[in-house]
Amino acid sequence: MGKIEVFPEEVVHFRRLDKLHVFQATCVRLRAAVIGIDDEDDSTFTITVDHKTFHFQARDGSERERWVRALEETIARHGRRERWSRAVPAPAHRHCDLERRVAEADAYLQIMIELVSKMSTRVSELGDPQEKIKGQVILDHSNVMLDNIKHSIVLLQIAKNTVNPVNGVYTGPTSSSQLHIQEGEDLSPRVELGAECRELVSPSLPMTPLEHIDAPRQAMTLLVPDTSYSSSEGEDDFFDADDEPADLTPPGPSASRTYPVEGLVEQETPTPTTVDLPRTNDGEIDYDALYEDESDNDLGSMENHGSVVTHLLSQVKIGMDLTKVVLPTFILERRSLLEMYADSFAHPDQFVKIVDMPTPKERMVQVVRWYLSSFHAGRKSQVAKKPYNPILGEVFRCHWDLDGSTDTQNTSTEKHEVGDGPVPWCSPDQLSFVAEQVSHHPPISAFYAEHVNKRIQFEAWVWTKSKFLGLSIGVHNIGRGVVTLLDLGEEYSVTFPNGYGRSILTVPWIELGGQVSIECPQTGHKANVEFLTKPFYGGKKHRVTCEVFAGSDKKPYYTAQGEWNSRMDGRWTESGKTEVVFEVANMKPRRKLVSPVSRQPAHESRRVWRHVTAALRAADTDAATAAKRRLEQQQRDGAKRRADAGDKWLTQLFSPKGEDGWEYNTPLKKRLDTSKGTPQRKPANNAEGPR
Numbered sequence: 009m010g011k012i013e014v015f016p017e018e019v020v021h022f023r024r025l026d027k028l029h030v031f032q033a034t035c036v037r038l039r040a041a042v043i044g045i046d047d048e049d050d051s052t053f054t055i056t057v058d059h060k061t062f063h064f065q066a067r068d069g070s071e072r073e074r075w076v077r078a079l080e081e082t083i084a085r086h087g088r089r090e091r092w093s094r095a096v097p098a099p100a101h102r103h104c105d106l107e108r109r110v111a112e113a114d115a116y117l118q119i120m121i122e123l124v125s126k127m128s129t130r131v132s133e134l135g136d137p138q139e140k141i142k143g144q145v146i147l148d149h150s151n152v153m154l155d156n157i158k159h160s161i162v163l164l165q166i167a168k169n170t171v172n173p174v175n176g177v178y179t180g181p182t183s184s185s186q187l188h189i190q191e192g193e194d195l196s197p198r199v200e201l202g203a204e205c206r207e208l209v210s211p212s213l214p215m216t217p218l219e220h221i222d223a224p225r226q227a228m229t230l231l232v233p234d235t236s237y238s239s240s241e242g243e244d245d246f247f248d249a250d251d252e253p254a255d256l257t258p259p260g261p262s263a264s265r266t267y268p269v270e271g272l273v274e275q276e277t278p279t280p281t282t283v284d285l286p287r288t289n290d291g292e293i294d295y296d297a298l299y300e301d302e303s304d305n306d307l308g309s310m311e312n313h314g315s316v317v318t319h320l321l322s323q324v325k326i327g328m329d330l331t332k333v334v335l336p337t338f339i340l341e342r343r344s345l346l347e348m349y350a351d352s353f354a355h356p357d358q359f360v361k362i363v364d365m366p367t368p369k370e371r372m373v374q375v376v377r378w379y380l381s382s383f384h385a386g387r388k389s390q391v392a393k394k395p396y397n398p399i400l401g402e403v404f405r406c407h408w409d410l411d412g413s414t415d416t417q418n419t420s421t422e423k424h425e426v427g428d429g430p431v432p433w434c435s436p437d438q439l440s441f442v443a444e445q446v447s448h449h450p451p452i453s454a455f456y457a458e459h460v461n462k463r464i465q466f467e468a469w470v471w472t473k474s475k476f477l478g479l480s481i482g483v484h485n486i487g488r489g490v491v492t493l494l495d496l497g498e499e500y501s502v503t504f505p506n507g508y509g510r511s512i513l514t515v516p517w518i519e520l521g522g523q524v525s526i527e528c529p530q531t532g533h534k535a536n537v538e539f540l541t542k543p544f545y546g547g548k549k550h551r552v553t554c555e556v557f558a559g560s561d562k563k564p565y566y567t568a569q570g571e572w573n574s575r576m577d578g579r580w581t582e583s584g585k586t587e588v589v590f591e592v593a594n595m596k597p598r599r600k601l602v603s604p605v606s607r608q609p610a611h612e613s614r615r616v617w618r619h620v621t622a623a624l625r626a627a628d629t630d631a632a633t634a635a636k637r638r639l640e641q642q643q644r645d646g647a648k649r650r651a652d653a654g655d656k657w658l659t660q661l662f663s664p665k666g667e668d669g670w671e672y673n674t675p676l677k678k679r680l681d682t683s684k685g686t687p688q689r690k691p692a693n694n695a696e697g698p699r
Contacts, residue, residue, distance in 0.1 A: 044478030295605040330474040341393035344613040346404035346443040354385035354597035356439040368531040392516035398445035404613040406600040436460035454662040456672035463494040469670040532559040
């Protein structure tokens with residue numbers, strides 16, 4: 009890689025400093041640039057600036073880490089300088105005045121904290137219910153104002169430290185720059201250029217290193233172009249993104265911060281009026297229709313929120329855990345993460361069909377077919393959006409009708425109900441599903457699905473761990489799921505791929521990546537699945553490859569490849585027979601059946617998030633942020649009460665299993681083992697042939 013130097017008010021990267029006067033070299037401006045890495049590759053990274061993305065390659069992961077940290081520090085340092093005039097340094101008396109005002113504001117904050125605390129005590133002691141409600145409203149508004157003041161003071165302190173750092177010296181812009189190159193230093197390029205653009209230096213041109221350059225600003229501006237460029241800009245294989253300019257209009261009052269959450273109290277939110285919402289016959293908002301509405305009313309592309317996103321990126325470093333980082337409301341999807349897991353079962357016929365396969369090989373291939381076809385169903389929006397983070401104790405229930413089901417309504421006749429199942433009003437020939445947020449730190453979701461008549465169940469837990477990658481966000485899905493065929497005594501253990509939100513500065517899109525495994529210890533069959541991320545140069549998106557093995561065989565008896573969101577084709581190795589594993593265009597997701605929001609308990613997902621959902625559908629980010637903030641405040645209050653009382657959170661439907669796993673309390677297997685006289689299906693033949 010080349011050498012990074014700092015010029016007056018400019019930060020650039022030259023591909024080859026010794027060739028700077030020989031030909032047009034690569035120059036990447038670092039001011040306002042964004043660094044990005046690929047979690048699936050430990051040596052490459054990108055710099056995005058001037059609406060272009062440049063690719064770089066280090067020798068190994070350690071060298072890339074050093075470059076990325078140095079680049080981040082340089083970009084941040086010069087970003088702070090830009091806040092001040094480049095012509096006149098800030099006078100010293102202004103620094104003192106700012107420091108005095110920050111101290112004064114902090115003193116008033118302490119007084120206000122004491123007053124709000126006394127107000128909270130006074131409200132809790134009120135006996136009249138009406139007076140208590142009024143007092144609580146005043147207290148809520150006071151807490152919101154208190155949070156805003158705290159945030160403002162933090163920003164003032166940051167500004168003070170920027171102007172007057174710990175060493176007491178304000179570093180303003182300089183009028184000249186010094187650029188040093190040590191003799192014998194390796195200046196070989198590591199920017200990947202198109203083959204036609206790799207220019208060679210003529211032997212007649214000596215490459216004498218520049219020992220010292222002390223150039224005035226006027227001369228140096230000839231070396232620093234207005235925008236970043238490369239001598240291979242006409243080549244498609246150099247940079248793969250030519251982004252449109254972002255709208256960097258300062259954010260309005262809706263750009264609010266939010267907080268982590270834990271518990272729930274019912275509260276009403278004013279009805280947003282920006283967009284007409286579906287209504288019931290009595291004029292109330294039809295929340296059920298809102299959730300069933302899958303139209304994607306985009307609240308604005310990332311370009312329209314450029315300043316918000318840029319500010320967010322300035323607060324994090326590459327590799328930072330984003331679990332507790334607040335993300336802007338406009339990127340939220342109108343469903344909880346628990347409901348997204350449920351949507352992965354949108355092809356229930358593929359799931360229950362596993363039981364009907366006559367041989368272990370065919371059952372393993374059907375497990376692979378169901379598993380790979382579940383991912384496209386879980387993604388509804390073409391643009392990458394983030395589902396709601398479930399609150400602690402949140403629950404989501406639903407069920408699906410299958411072909412041949414006798415019941416098609418949310419409620420069933422009493423004789424068909426599975427009263428001890430995860431969805432008590434569900435019938436034995438319907439697929440039922442339940443999920444619970446069992447932990448908030450770390451964020452762990454557990455979910456369970458079963459079909460009573462088919463004697464099949466699925467149990468899983470997932471811990472999501474997100475990481476900032478510069479131009480993308482990576483989500484590591486740590487956990488495991490188990491498909492159990494009760495009459496056959498077979499268990500199929502599955503892991504989950506990682507998810508990536510790419511191009512977060514423009515139009516985000518979802519990508520899956522990583523290796524997963526599907527194993528059945530009872531039959532010895534296993535499948536190795538790899539979700540391939542798009543490489544820097546060329547390649548396709550969303551590709552998946554799969555190999556299925558029997559026992560200790562080295563050669564797979566079945567292979568499949570394709571795209572998880574489009575089509576996959578499979579081939580039986582021995583016979584050479586090919587088949588379509590699945591084709592999304594021909595697979596219509598089956599609608600899940602959910603109890604009406606008005607009948608749901610307070611902790612059910614759709615009831616918990618109904619006000620946020622309505623505000624997002626109405627394109628009212630202020631109302632969505634306010635509703636989300638109220639939920640979070642309630643969770644903090646609940647967490648504080650438990651901490652004060654020394655109580656621990658007790659889960660409802662799932663219990664810890666082993667060191668890091670979770671299991672459903674009353675799975676179908678346990679209920680059948682304890683029941684008397686329950687008719688059992690005849691076990692299928694495990695032989696490698698038809699039943």
